[in-house]
Amino acid sequence: MLQLNVKDESSRLRAVVLGTAKSNGPTPKIEEAYDPKSLEHIIAGTYPIEADMVLEMDAFEAVFKKYGVTVYRPEIIENYNQIFTRDIGFVIEDVFVKSNILPDRERELDAIQYVIDQMNPAKVVRPPEEVHIEGGDVMLWGNYIFVGTYKGSDYKEYITARTNWQGVEYLRKLFPNKIVKEFDLVKSKIEARDNALHLDCCFQPVGETKGIIYKRGFREEADYMFLVQLFGKENLFHIEREEMYHMYSNVFSIAPDVVVSERKFTRLNNWLRENGFTVEEIPYAEIAKQEGLLRCSTLPLIRE
Template structure:
């Protein structure tokens, strides 16, 4: 397979979509990795496997409707494999293995049948001290946009997934690009004040638009840099509730077509007004784990 990813919105040709089958049921509180999952465990509203399988199958159907090649991970018994974005990412023709939480290392082995088709020269493993997850990484032409957390208390946050060492390593690996990092707001306890990844508070869409949540960024000048990149009139601003609902975590099939949650009425109307076709699914159960459509997809080839 010849990988090719240079941005978030070009026509999608090939993707890994996670699976919810044999999900392992509701985790114990101490096994949860984000405040939103913790909230639903405590409230007895944690999602059921059957509902999540249906939601993901609906996404697979839409992708196939647009002739996208869809790979699904091999199913590991009693194991959460929904969020394939976390386990790796593609920049240009390189597959970068994410250094993720140790408990989740099995997930990458479940797509080994895809990785084996790649040339060894196009596989990159970062040094062990570099922590990174795919939800924090967005190729954007000559830029690589990366969410991080720069606080000295990084190790105190289960929600801090990409460190500055990984940002620096990406710049060394891709010297022809500009790696631009963003210091994100983190919370172990408040899902409305936690930008788990960059795609939880920002996402490009179409050919010149973006979705953004200002309070997801700890540095106002970094938020302003993104707004200036697109132009204020081209940016759809979301609030803390919208971020909690995962409005910025939709997924582009092309510059003209996106998959979005049917629940996002205001966002979907805005996208439609910009000439973007919105294919809707119900992803409310998946959302309870603080991830949505971008989180559950790992693009391999875009035109």
């Protein structure tokens, strides 16, 4: 039986589901793109190829192995994108929440059923149909659950709007002892540089007191100011528009002092090292072309 335990973003990781790029399928058609960044690369003919993405994910797995983390991988579905496991579910404390994801991604959950079967069934929940939440929008910090959402009246028209107000309310009911704080995110169907697909595209805590933030990812300045006051401005690494586009805030913590990052994120990686972090640099720029990076391709199960 898996003893699920995730209470924050950076405690020592013991078990994780890492997505897979194997049998990823052909380059999607323009009308099949889920986000503006993938669309951009489909049109430009620079959409990533499977072999390159497999190498990047192998490098990520090697870092996990180095730190003694148990790694689960999804069962392979032929010609199907299974990289971003963060979208399909998430763990809060000892509860596994299955996401109501975009309907044509439902099979991704089936591919990790063998992992779900090792959990206490009483601790596996599936929200009702009208509730939309994806793991990229959910972050744990102290007594808080931070949730990215989109409050625009045109929510239904945005394939990039992934967590709705019903999702926020659902978490409030499920974890009454936590403070659920939602953040209204900037969305765009056409310009990836103005699209915070999930909360982890514009913010993420690292270590115990630090964080990475992109001010313009928030629709309300008050939401950004809330984080500045909570963390302290000196503890936040502010990223620029182009850095947000390259997914600087989507790194992944293995321990309070160990962060896995993209090797080209020079400015961020230097800041992390200056602040006492060990930075495990890996290549992940091909996967980034699908508007997801390191945090997006992980589903942590146990942190201690």
